[in-house]
Amino acid sequence: xxxPFKDLLIIDLTHVLAGPYCSMILSDLGxxxxxxxxxxTGDDTRHFPPFRANGDSAYFATIxxxxxxxxxxxxxxxDRIVFxxxxxxxxxxxxxxxxxxxxxxxxxxxxxxxxxxxLIYGAVSGFGHTGPEALKPAYDMxxxxxxGVMSITGEKDREPVRxxxxxxDIVAGMFLGHGIMAALYQREKTGLGQKVDVxxxxxxxxxxxxxxxxxxxxxxxxxxxxxxHPSIAPFETFHTEDGLIVIAAGNDDLFAKLCNxxxxxxxSTDSRFSTNAARCEHVKLLKRLIEAVTLGDTRAHWxxxxxxxxxxxxxxxxxxxxxxxxxxxxxxxVIDVVDPHGGPAYKAAGNPIKLSAYISEKPSxxxxxxxxxxxxxxGWLKEQK
Amino acid sequence: xxxPFKDLLIIDLTHVLAGPYCSMILSDLGxxxxxxxxxxTGDDTRHFPPFRANGDSAYFATIxxxxxxxxxxxxxxxDRIVFxxxxxxxxxxxxxxxxxxxxxxxxxxxxxxxxxxxLIYGAVSGFGHTGPEALKPAYDMxxxxxxGVMSITGEKDREPVRxxxxxxDIVAGMFLGHGIMAALYQREKTGLGQKVDVxxxxxxxxxxxxxxxxxxxxxxxxxxxxxxHPSIAPFETFHTEDGLIVIAAGNDDLFAKLCNxxxxxxxSTDSRFSTNAARCEHVKLLKRLIEAVTLGDTRAHWxxxxxxxxxxxxxxxxxxxxxxxxxxxxxxxVIDVVDPHGGPAYKAAGNPIKLSAYISEKPSxxxxxxxxxxxxxxGWLKEQK
Numbered sequence: 071x072x073x074p075f076k077d078l079l080i081i082d083l084t085h086v087l088a089g090p091y092c093s094m095i096l097s098d099l100g101x102x103x104x105x106x107x108x109x110x111t112g113d114d115t116r117h118f119p120p121f122r123a124n125g126d127s128a129y130f131a132t133i134x135x136x137x138x139x140x141x142x143x144x145x146x147x148x149d150r151i152v153f154x155x156x157x158x159x160x161x162x163x164x165x166x167x168x169x170x171x172x173x174x175x176x177x178x179x180x181x182x183x184x185x186x187x188x189l190i191y192g193a194v195s196g197f198g199h200t201g202p203e204a205l206k207p208a209y210d211m212x213x214x215x216x217x218g219v220m221s222i223t224g225e226k227d228r229e230p231v232r233x234x235x236x237x238x239d240i241v242a243g244m245f246l247g248h249g250i251m252a253a254l255y256q257r258e259k260t261g262l263g264q265k266v267d268v269x270x271x272x273x274x275x276x277x278x279x280x281x282x283x284x285x286x287x288x289x290x291x292x293x294x295x296x297x298x299h300p301s302i303a304p305f306e307t308f309h310t311e312d313g314l315i316v317i318a319a320g321n322d323d324l325f326a327k328l329c330n331x332x333x334x335x336x337x338s339t340d341s342r343f344s345t346n347a348a349r350c351e352h353v354k355l356l357k358r359l360i361e362a363v364t365l366g367d368t369r370a371h372w373x374x375x376x377x378x379x380x381x382x383x384x385x386x387x388x389x390x391x392x393x394x395x396x397x398x399x400x401x402x403x404v405i406d407v408v409d410p411h412g413g414p415a416y417k418a419a420g421n422p423i424k425l426s427a428y429i430s431e432k433p434s435x436x437x438x439x440x441x442x443x444x445x446x447x448x449g450w451l452k453e454q455k
Numbered sequence: 456x457x458x459p460f461k462d463l464l465i466i467d468l469t470h471v472l473a474g475p476y477c478s479m480i481l482s483d484l485g486x487x488x489x490x491x492x493x494x495x496t497g498d499d500t501r502h503f504p505p506f507r508a509n510g511d512s513a514y515f516a517t518i519x520x521x522x523x524x525x526x527x528x529x530x531x532x533x534d535r536i537v538f539x540x541x542x543x544x545x546x547x548x549x550x551x552x553x554x555x556x557x558x559x560x561x562x563x564x565x566x567x568x569x570x571x572x573x574l575i576y577g578a579v580s581g582f583g584h585t586g587p588e589a590l591k592p593a594y595d596m597x598x599x600x601x602x603g604v605m606s607i608t609g610e611k612d613r614e615p616v617r618x619x620x621x622x623x624d625i626v627a628g629m630f631l632g633h634g635i636m637a638a639l640y641q642r643e644k645t646g647l648g649q650k651v652d653v654x655x656x657x658x659x660x661x662x663x664x665x666x667x668x669x670x671x672x673x674x675x676x677x678x679x680x681x682x683x684h685p686s687i688a689p690f691e692t693f694h695t696e697d698g699l700i701v702i703a704a705g706n707d708d709l710f711a712k713l714c715n716x717x718x719x720x721x722x723s724t725d726s727r728f729s730t731n732a733a734r735c736e737h738v739k740l741l742k743r744l745i746e747a748v749t750l751g752d753t754r755a756h757w758x759x760x761x762x763x764x765x766x767x768x769x770x771x772x773x774x775x776x777x778x779x780x781x782x783x784x785x786x787x788x789v790i791d792v793v794d795p796h797g798g799p800a801y802k803a804a805g806n807p808i809k810l811s812a813y814i815s816e817k818p819s820x821x822x823x824x825x826x827x828x829x830x831x832x833x834g835w836l837k838e839q840k
Contacts, residue, residue, distance in 0.1 A: 074641035086705075087664070099637050114706060119686045119732065120672045128668040129686075179811070196767070198809065201785030207767045209703035211690055216701075216769040218777035220682070222619025223608065229692065229699065230771055231682050233618045234607025235662045242807075244629045249808040251636035252484050256459035256812070258643045265811035272807040274777075275788040277620045279472070279804075281774045282789075283513040286802030287505045291773035297605070297616050298596075301504045301514075305596055307614065314614065316601075318594035320471075321499060347504065382581070382592045384601035386615055388676035389666045392603035392659075400586030403660040404667075417671030419664075422627075422657040423634040424583065426564070426650035427641070 073100020091243035139438035198269030210238035217274025303349035458485020476628035524823035583654030595623035602659025688734035
């Protein structure tokens, strides 16, 4: 039951979300993450709401659980010696500065590759390290807007909305994770590290899927499709007596089962609804016909009945409801992060990567106070000499 | 310039999106992916719109580029021999059946682990292989709804909307990718494969970040926040003379620069706006004051001016605009997928994982026709004996 990345040391210069999200994934899989922070203020998100009773940012705490913190000024000579000592022992260096910043500090990827040939250099930035706009700053919403995701999210004929989760950052952090893991695997063969360069904007393009296919084929960009899938029907929200549910009948077989469960079996052989293409064409009528039935009883009734019939369906849960969901709790996806010094525990999302040979334990350790591990890290470096 | 996963063979039983998205990532990093499809109909998405002029699904084509296809009936004895022959040579088996289906076929992960101890078994399912509702079916929108992401996406006081990109599937496919890569790395140490079990519902919890922190700390679930970040201001859309732009001034320094660029410098020292907490409290007033300026000129004017001032900002681009964006093109994020048999090329998203030691080439190969590689795969298996 050993963690896959148990012996790995990550030196993590990243802050806010994309980078720290990536190092959280690697930490959950066993890596030791030393977060190198700016003295005095640390990671920007230490100052982001909401705040815990002790004044700590709950936002910072959920993303940085299980990491160590040391404050170093990379322009200070004594601190640079500590930093380079860390690099000499590290497997991975992660940073999310704008391109050129690390070079000016004397820590560009090519310089480091010469000095530490096994070191993997992971960079995540708004627009990537190449291209005409590499130097521009970005935040999550900038790439959600520019990359097209906002244009397909929201209601038809209304202004586009932001995806409520910060997918501009998170998806980029996840691709950086893939790149670092691929580089780790390759290092087993070659003995050499390499640079991974992931852009938040690129990552938005990479998740467009269906919209890329439509635009590429027709030349016309799709707009937002509200609460339905743009090319499958029925696959959307439906009103019941006491609120909305989602029904996703993704093929003809499921549609026939749905019509039976709703006691309108003739619908499935009606030529207006007998194929997915026909259902998409008559999607508004189909919604009305289904709601004429579902409005007659409660969410609980229909979810139970449709589930029994094998039809994919769900309540639209808010985050509090999701955090109490029995299936989600059974999967350890909401964890209590415990303070070994006796402070109050707090909630965080668990590790979604379930491995048969490793039950994750690290996520239950708290996030570090700024510079909390300075002494232990410096002591450890001395022991290594 | 070798691909990190050049020597890996993936046998891919998955269909629709989460699994095929994962095997696309692995394929882009060099793995050989043999897609094992149901005879006759193949992957469901072969029948999803939009369709290319030749009748192929453009949707299928974008996600399955660079893979090989063989049609096998896993209940047919002759086909099972071919399948097992493939497994004996494979590094990774991927499947997205409901839990229990592979066991009934005689290919449960424990059975396979005994027979092929190095084989990594990657499973992605709606609710995971454990927990009270493991056997329920799911689609993207079911987990977007149940996992809480829909509840934070959309406009306040209106019905929640679906995230336009299928993040219910895609994020799960990405976590499966992490799990498989971690298992590959561990296999280098232990010589043994293991099972990776990723649930689409779990994966939604894993991307909630901010909403988990708020709900965990306050007990109150956040609602949708339209087109703004829920706890940073200004970080939202603003009207100009000819349309919307996004401005994301994520800290006090950027806010001061923004006020200067808009020629309303007094705002940054006004006590209602001098800290992020104060700005969030007066966010509606702040939006009006900024729009009173931005409505006086065009999008192009403000994007240029704000960019020059170093303020993160962006146009809200539709997918067609994003696919022409010079920065996105410079990063090879929109590629022409070429048919070696002379059929017309088509567009797909490129590989966002840029590695210094490997320039991806595989994404430019087309997706396979159903069973197109049957002969070549069978021939290759014979050569291996």
